[in-house]
Amino acid sequence: MKTWRDRPAAQVAGFVLVALALVALPFALSAVGTAWVRIANFAILYILLALGLNIVVGFAGLLDLGYVAFYAVGAYAYALLAGPHFGLHLPFWVVLPIGACLAALFGILLGAPTLKLRGDYLAIVTLGFGEIVRIFLNNLSRPVNITNGPQGLARIDPFSLAGFDLSKSDTLFGIVFSGPMKYYFLLLAVMLAIIVLNLRLQNSRIGRAWEAIREDEIAARAMGINTINLKLLAFAMGASFGGVAGGMFSAIQGFISPESFVLVESVMVVSMVVLGGMGNIWGVILGAVLLSFVPEVLRWTVEPVQKALFGKPLIEAEVLRMLIFGFALVLVMLFRPAGLLPSAVRKRELAERAP
Amino acid sequence: MNGLLEAKGVCKRFGGVQALNEVSFSIRGGEIYGLIGPNGAGKTTLLNLLSGVLRPTSGRVLFGGRDLAGLKPHVVARMGIARTLQTPRSFPSMSVLENVAVGAMFGRPHGHLDHAIRSLDLVGLGARGSSPMSSLNLQERKAVELARALAMAPRVVLIDEAMSGLNPTEIEESMRLIRRVRDETGVTIVWVEHVVKAIMAVVERIVVLNFGAVIAAGSPAEIARNGAVIEAYLGTAA
8 A cells, every 4th residue: 555655755745834834833823812822832842741751651651640740840940040049040051951851860760669560550659759749849948948839939031042032022034023932933843853852762772672661571671671771761761851841831931830730730641642642653742732722722712602602601611621621531542542643553453453 | 511501509499488409400502401390390480590580599500601690681681591481471562573673682783683584484484574463373472482582692592381282283393493493593492391292302301300309310211211200290109
């Protein structure tokens, strides 16, 4: 069967179209309202998170329900090193790598004691880990004020490079770039880099070893695979992506508090990975885009529609969102158990099992 | 004379259970060495000691003169001791060839795919490379497991119960396969088996365990006449 993959010209044309669409997107969105560019930015942040979690859950098969902890570590690292709280204002290209490394360290901190745990047991420990980190952030305001507790940290530095501030609007080549638009392009660049990294990783020796560990750890060890180091590596790499995303979140928001890193956030990211297709990079991206855009679309449409129909809003958008989420997940599990875009591997497995 | 793989006074205790007691033998490079014994004799425990999964309570396991004490299983595997597992444990998400390629991939930076293809040809499954694992029967899965071990280019392959669950025809084929693998690659084979008839026809030397101790060692013909072995398998006359 001939697919688009076998036609280089079609492939190039496809890439050019996607690239143009991604470049044009913020301009189209800002015509509707700058808020939508922000929403696109958050969608990209979620893509980064979902791709990071996909390394741990999709590639290495280690269920992590406390992933938001690494996002928090990255965010607080940025807020403390580039904000007024300690009076430190390091540039972002220094702080982001520090945040990534710190998150990786926390990943190893979580991974090391849980090396022998699998499945449900690992999920419970990671869940606890996520909560521990959040509770620490909430309470590390006394006796020495490190995190400023539940009040959170405000007036965090935006990204700036050579006097070029990403939070303010600028005019370049006669085109007005708003703050969120500039962040959009930065996020887009980071996202592309991370996608390329993920694609390369998947077919590397490391990716193969992770797959072997996911499928059968004992057999993997018998094949000469160092399962301990590779599981720690999966935790560390996944966590470092979360750390980078956290740092960018800090800078874009300008304000963070433990409220932003609750369990529901971890659940959201896991849902993105599962809904989209565990282990498939494109599926995970689709899941992240869907789950971050749909609630926003609902927020902007549900109440006006109800007002037009009944004269007053009957159901709040927030309530409806959870309802639709629940339905969507149940439907996906029933009809596409491997996700919307399953990885080739899982597709093959399911096809084999079908009578 | 020094063997390639040697056990010297190996003991293994699990709490109050003495699984292995003063087991010693020496396996020469290139031979097919059999390891038999009734249920619970300590065969799989011994195999786990030889592959570094377990550590002896006392005594030593030497590979090429080097003590395996304290080495992790994956290090032992990379040193050249590959193994198959009693119940085939494959990576179900991968194709047959990909399964074998995992064996070839670690410690072999170049040409691992070619090596995997050759190993798969050797066990007679060259045509099934792109099939999913779930389409293979038990015998074929055991053969894939053997190919995966061979793809690691080992000096010793430990085979754990290659025959269990197979019918007589399949046992015949598997016997021929094990002999062919040794003849073509020169690899040393240590074979733990429950089906005594099969192992007697293939191995060159054999050691018999009962209740964790060696009760006999020698050629298959010697073992078949050995009174202690017959007693262990059939029991004493009442």
